[in-house]
Amino acid sequence: MxxxxxxxxxxxxxxxxxxxxxxxxxxxxxxxxxxxxxxARLSVEDAKNLQAELADMKFIPENVQIKIVDFLPEYPEEVRVLFSKERMILEKTHIDQILSAVGKYK
Structure with a gap:
């Protein structure tokens, strides 16, 4: 299997x-x-590149990285929703980092 x-x-x-x-x-x-x-809005190559960039941000679990790549959030509220089931509080700087990374691939 x-x-x-x-x-x-x-x-x-x-x-x-x-x-x-x-x-x-x-x-x-x-x-x-x-x-x-x-x-799916990104090519496989862009999706992998964005996921790698998100993985470098050590605070993002792998399952949330995938959600971010698939959803491509544009606003802080959308990022917070993707983290809603995680047991962590996102700082504004973390949200800004995520939105900046996603913005490169839009």
């Missing part, structure tokens, strides 16, 4: 596209592929 890991929508789309070339996707996979195609 493959190792589980977090992937961005861009990476999921790429994986599903590649799998679709090799074999027939089941209905759930087709819906996921269609959703990823419509919602």
């Amino acid at each position: 493959p190792e589980e890991c977090y992937v961005t929508l861009s990476e999921a789309k790429k994986m599903l596209d590649e799998a679709g070339e090799e074999r027939e996707l089941n209905l759930t996979q087709k819906f996921a592929q269609e959703h990823a195609s419509k919602v």
Whole structure:
């Protein structure tokens, strides 16, 4: 069984596209592929670069990094929502760092 890991929508789309070339996707996979195609806003390369930049900010857990890459928040309130289930309080400087990093990829 493959190792589980977090992937961005861009990476999921790429994986599903590649799998679709090799074999027939089941209905759930087709819906996921269609959703990823419509919602993913970054290329796989840009998504990985943004995630790497966010990973350098040691205060962001990996699951939240993925949410940030997929959602691309524009406002402090949106960043706070993405961190709402985490047991931490974000400082304004952290929010500004995140928005600055995301702004490079819009």
